[in-house]
Amino acid sequence: MAKQEKVDGPDATLMEVPIYLLESQETKANVVENMDKQQKNGDDTDAILMEVPTYFMTHDESIADVLERLNTWRTKGLRTGEPAARGNQNPPQAPVEGVAMPVNPARLTDAEVRASLSQMAQAITMQAQAMTAQVNRQNVQRENPLVRNMADRLRDFTRMNPPIFTGAKTSEDPQEFIEELHKILVAMGATDIEKAELSSYQLKDVAQTWCKMWQDSRVLGEVTVTWELFKTAFLERFFPREMKEAKVEEFINLKQGSMTVREYSLKFVKLSRYATSLVSNTRDEMSRFLTRIAEDHEEECRAAMLHDNMDLSRLMVHVQQVEESRKRK
Template sequence: MIGVEGQNENDVSDSMRIMLAIQDMASAIRETNQHNHEPHQETQDDRIMRIQGEFRKTRPPVFKCDPNPMAAEEWLRQMKRKMNEQRVPGNLKVTIASTYLEGQAYHWWESVLAMPDVEVVTWVAFETMFLEKYFPETMKTMKVREFTNLYHGDMTVGQYQAKFEELMRFAPYMIPDESAKAKKFEEGLRLEVKEKVELFKLKKYAEVVDRALMAEQRIPSSKRVFEPKNPNGGQSNKRQRFFPSCSRYQNPRSFEATQNSGFCYHCRQIGHYRRDCPQLQSYQIPVAPQPQPEFRAPQQQFQAPQTQYRAPYQAPYQDSLNQFRGPVNQQTQTSKGTTYTTKA
């Protein structure tokens, strides 16, 4: 019995040792895992590199000192939007944005950093200096004036809408609400489009735009503005000359040649008109010349003017002589419309 009890005690002690060994091994593994998963202490440079890498995935635009001031304003606006989407910290916005300046724009930024009395530490300061350089206040005033005088003109409704939305951000005080925005857009429409839109008394901007597009489609094709397509993908500002379509002469140059040199509708040839067509002249029957009436000048009847004969003036002594001689018989005769007075 004693031997059996001693054997049982040995078996229990062995089992305990195995369990303790397993626990020790589990603790060691747990400590090792905890040590391997401890957070790495990130430096400032590592943080900047990580944020720049994440921001680069958004494909931000690059600014190279474009001569168009609107390009500078658009670049700054896109950078602000992308930084807000990526939640870039405020103290890193200037550092990240300056890495996307190239060419003359980066030379300007280097000159700013070289100034001893200028310290750019905030995004607001960078934004102010950038706009003063590439989008000055005078340009903003010009854009406000352009928005004030914006008119549909020769543009399509789609082009007018794009221009309207491009300029309206420079004068937000002119369109404080949706109704004012819709009214401003409607007032600038061309007359034949405007008269079809204002009948509905619309108050929403999107509804006015949609109604203007529908009205434009109802305008007869002869009154529409023809837009030439630029082979480079853009749209040209010059109005295209309209040439009537013809199944035989599709080229505008051929149409101009037809206008200049003549086109015969009998033989369908260029170079003469139908009245001069040689095919018609080959079998025309000669017509005998007709006698021309003789021209005679109208005869005018001459009629002598009627004049009245007057006796010559007699001196005073002749009167006294006549009284001495006595009365004189006078006879009046008329011959061929002329009156004569004779003494008897």
């Protein structure tokens, strides 16, 4: 059978799947691999097999006739000692003397064989597309690890029990919420963008609704949400200037009164964060603390301020000791 020029077009692509797949048990991968090898090596015996699909497309010969001719060539090759397959192929076994090899045993029609070949081609195409899609997904994950990293960050963040803010309770302190969050985020080594995103997960109820609307407005304006932007917007909404001024006023008027030294100390520290300009250094901080305690404690503790290593924490402990000593007398 003389070689014919290959035909372009859909049918030529379809017939790239060799007909002898219908008789052999080898895999599609082996067929394609061996086809390439045989064409490169110029093997005449198997080259004939490679030309069967093209020959069929350019001649009026039926598929049954082609299959019969194919079996004849295979048998002839085996009897003359020529290899019927190369490489990793698993060729059909040589026929036993007196036993005829089956030709188109299923008696498929031309249309049925064409349909089988079409299904093979579609299966190969779908498998190639699936492999390409998998590779693309892996490449996207390697190029954009942010999604995976953010999930890991969120898991680590929630394990540290960060505070929650609802914006619906009068007992909530927005400034304290921000400061506690920031401590955790700094300890995690989070970036400015991660800080803003992780913080939003701790907003519930009213605060969550506000955050969603605020984030949407940032997206429309194509503005990257950083920690500073989030903190400023959050405090402006839930801790406006009027509330901050009220806290400063409360700190200025703070006195020990009927509170114990411990209770007074805790409230002094809590309110001092709103009036940092009034306690800008250690000396001012200790002086204001002593000015508002009971007079009998103040006189006894003023001398302690003169020690070089004295700070507010040590001074508070000293005043508590003085108070307890007086109670025992």
